[in-house]
Amino acid sequence: MSSLEKRQEYRALFKQNVQKRLIVDKIVRIIIISCVIAAIIPLGSILFEVFKNGIAAISIEFLTEIPGSVGSGTGGVGPAIQGTLIVVGLASLIGVPIGVMSGIFLSEYGDNRLARSVRFFNDVFMEFPSIVLGIFAFLVIVLVLGHFSVWAGAFALSLIMFPIVARTTEESLKMVPITYREAGTALGLRKWVVTMRIVIAAAKEGMVTGVMLAVARIGGETAPLIMTILGSSLFFANMNTPMDALPLRIWRLSMLPYESAQLQGWGAALVLIFIILGINLGVRTLVLHKKETMQILKTLKEKVGGKN
Amino acid sequence: MEKVFSKKNDRKFDPDKIFKMGAVVAGCFVLVVIVLLVFQLITQSYPIWEENGLSFIIGTDWNAADGRESFGALPYIVGTLVTSALAMAIGVPLSIGIAMFISDAPKKIGAPLGFLVELLAAVPSIIYGLWGLYVFREFFMNSVEKPLHNTFGDSIWLFSGTPFGLDIFTASIILAIMIIPTVSSVAREVMKAVPQQQKEAAYMLGATKWEMFKLAIFPYSKTGLIGASILGLGRAVGETMAVTMLIGNATGLNAIPGSLFDPSQTMSSIIANEFVEASPAGLHLPALIGVALVLLGIAMVINVIAHLLVTRMLKVKEGAINT
Numbered sequence: 202m203s204s205l206e207k208r209q210e211y212r213a214l215f216k217q218n219v220q221k222r223l224i225v226d227k228i229v230r231i232i233i234i235s236c237v238i239a240a241i242i243p244l245g246s247i248l249f250e251v252f253k254n255g256i257a258a259i260s261i262e263f264l265t266e267i268p269g270s271v272g273s274g275t276g277g278v279g280p281a282i283q284g285t286l287i288v289v290g291l292a293s294l295i296g297v298p299i300g301v302m303s304g305i306f307l308s309e310y311g312d313n314r315l316a317r318s319v320r321f322f323n324d325v326f327m328e329f330p331s332i333v334l335g336i337f338a339f340l341v342i343v344l345v346l347g348h349f350s351v352w353a354g355a356f357a358l359s360l361i362m363f364p365i366v367a368r369t370t371e372e373s374l375k376m377v378p379i380t381y382r383e384a385g386t387a388l389g390l391r392k393w394v395v396t397m398r399i400v401i402a403a404a405k406e407g408m409v410t411g412v413m414l415a416v417a418r419i420g421g422e423t424a425p426l427i428m429t430i431l432g433s434s435l436f437f438a439n440m441n442t443p444m445d446a447l448p449l450r451i452w453r454l455s456m457l458p459y460e461s462a463q464l465q466g467w468g469a470a471l472v473l474i475f476i477i478l479g480i481n482l483g484v485r486t487l488v489l490h491k492k493e494t495m496q497i498l499k500t501l502k503e504k505v506g507g508k509n
Numbered sequence: 510m511e512k513v514f515s516k517k518n519d520r521k522f523d524p525d526k527i528f529k530m531g532a533v534v535a536g537c538f539v540l541v542v543i544v545l546l547v548f549q550l551i552t553q554s555y556p557i558w559e560e561n562g563l564s565f566i567i568g569t570d571w572n573a574a575d576g577r578e579s580f581g582a583l584p585y586i587v588g589t590l591v592t593s594a595l596a597m598a599i600g601v602p603l604s605i606g607i608a609m610f611i612s613d614a615p616k617k618i619g620a621p622l623g624f625l626v627e628l629l630a631a632v633p634s635i636i637y638g639l640w641g642l643y644v645f646r647e648f649f650m651n652s653v654e655k656p657l658h659n660t661f662g663d664s665i666w667l668f669s670g671t672p673f674g675l676d677i678f679t680a681s682i683i684l685a686i687m688i689i690p691t692v693s694s695v696a697r698e699v700m701k702a703v704p705q706q707q708k709e710a711a712y713m714l715g716a717t718k719w720e721m722f723k724l725a726i727f728p729y730s731k732t733g734l735i736g737a738s739i740l741g742l743g744r745a746v747g748e749t750m751a752v753t754m755l756i757g758n759a760t761g762l763n764a765i766p767g768s769l770f771d772p773s774q775t776m777s778s779i780i781a782n783e784f785v786e787a788s789p790a791g792l793h794l795p796a797l798i799g800v801a802l803v804l805l806g807i808a809m810v811i812n813v814i815a816h817l818l819v820t821r822m823l824k825v826k827e828g829a830i831n832t
Contacts, residue, residue: 226717236606302535328812330747393528421633424749
């Protein structure tokens with residue numbers, strides 16, 4: 202009898218134990234799901250507010266004209282859009298070749314000590330605060346020339362860009378099977394021909410993805426532009442005068458105490474987010490199924506921590 | 510045949526060598542830039558170190574007016590550390606929760622969700638700032654800060670300041686939101702790197718899902734998770750625009766926060782606010798560059814540690830899968 206009682210006692214204890222653990226499990230699950238919701242809400246709210254407030258400001262005039270007098274609520278962000286396109290374009294002109302060549306170095310000549318340290322410092326450099334890069338561009342270009350310069354802004358942005366391009370290029374080149382290179386070499390081609398004509402041709406999709414994501418990243422940079430191109434209310438005149446850019450314009454507008462400026466700020470934010478999320482969504486949906494692209498995104502996640 | 514071969518070998522102009530040289534030069538560009546950058550920051554901030562010495566780091570005065578110039582960076586260092594620490598305290602648990610959910614959810618839910626969280630990373634800092642300033646600030650001030658202040662304001666010093674919405678609390682929350690994508694996506698990769706056998710073994714012992722995380726995943730991925738968090742810390746330390754717009758931009762002694770509801774200033778925000786007005790002739794510009802040097806030093810140390818931890822973890826993964 203006593204053993205039966207004991208058995209019942211154990212059974213009750215067991216039940217209790219399992220129940221307790223299941224309840225803890227459920228609580229944890231609820232906490233985790235609320236974590237996810239807590240992260241999605243800000244994203245939803247940001248997109249919603251930018252679209253809701255921004256769409257009211259958008260008009261042909263807003264997109265093409267120079268800003269009106271302060272607080273009047275007239276005019277637009279034409280120079281800012283133009284400036285963003287110019288500075289990002291120039292930055293890509295500097296950053297992409299360096300990044301691609303550096304990626305080729307890491308992937309094709311990357312089996313040595315130098316390459317390992319380059320890879321490491323490349324990853325560390327990617328995480329440098331962008332404002333420090335802006336100061337660097339200020340010191341070596343603006344201070345030397347004695348005036349604000351579009352080149353300084355482009356240089357600062359290219360410094361943000363090239364490590365990203367280098368890493369993504371490296372990853373996509375590494376995805377190309379070694380047999381491609383061997384086939385090229387067997388045909389008697391020189392290594393640089395093999396690399397430029399065969400390997401890059403096979404890897405170009407991943408490389409383009411990396412470049413586009415880098416462009417999206419620098420398009421939204423504000424801090425390094427403050428001390429390099431300064432901001433302006435006029436359209437681009439020459440390389441040696443201050444120029445406007447969308448993030449700078451948003452910052453200026455947000456500091457003004459007028460409702461109308463606030464509205465214009467939202468409008469500019471909508472244009473900016475349209476460009477940047479457009480690039481991101483485009484790249485991800487158009488080429489997402491490709492193996493190389495998945496690898497790129499994964500590298501970006503590991504190395505750039507999802508920031509792009 | 511002889512002739513062809515010798516012709517090829519004797520050629521002085523070897524495109525392969527030039528190509529390789531180009532690649533090596535481009536690869537070394539990053540090293541050159543880092544060295545030049547640090548060198549420039551040191552030489553250009555030299556006047557302030559010469560004038561103040563180490564008291565630049567521990568001083569609290571900040572006055573750029575002519576004749577009464579005095580610069581101490583301590584308040585901004587404190588501001589950066591406090592906001593980043595708060596952002597970590599809020600953001601890291603959230604991110605690990607998200608990573609747990611995504612790493613464990615079926616692919617149909619996990620993939621789009623991961624994608625959404627990564628979109629958070631694509632939103633530019635300035636737009637976080639704008640949203641924080643016009644949307645989040647008001648909501649947060651009225652429905653979180655004021656109730657907290659009214660209930661605990663007298664008893665707990667943390668909540669004693671006047672809630673105004675432009676303070677370290679708001680800035681830290683925005684920072685926390687901004688580091689979520691970084692931390693959660695790295696944490697996810699790290700958790701995925703845990704070998705399937707470990708998880709199965711835990712389940713086989715009768716573990717619930719939570720117990721499986723506790724038994725199998727956390728011990729295995731501890732290093733990587735710490736690395737992910739530190740990576741987030743590195744990002745928070747360097748973040749500029751959103752913080753500049755929300756932290757209230759106090760200077761000097763006022764920038765040392767007395768409570769969660771006090772305005773402050775971080776190293777990056779003082780640079781963003783004052784850099785353009787600073788004259789290179791006086792000490793103001795060298796002081797700001799000195800701040801940048803300190804910021805870079807802190808960010809670099811944090812990132813090197815994080816990278817070492819994360820790569821070590823992900824290397825373990827490869828080994829574990831192969832064996």
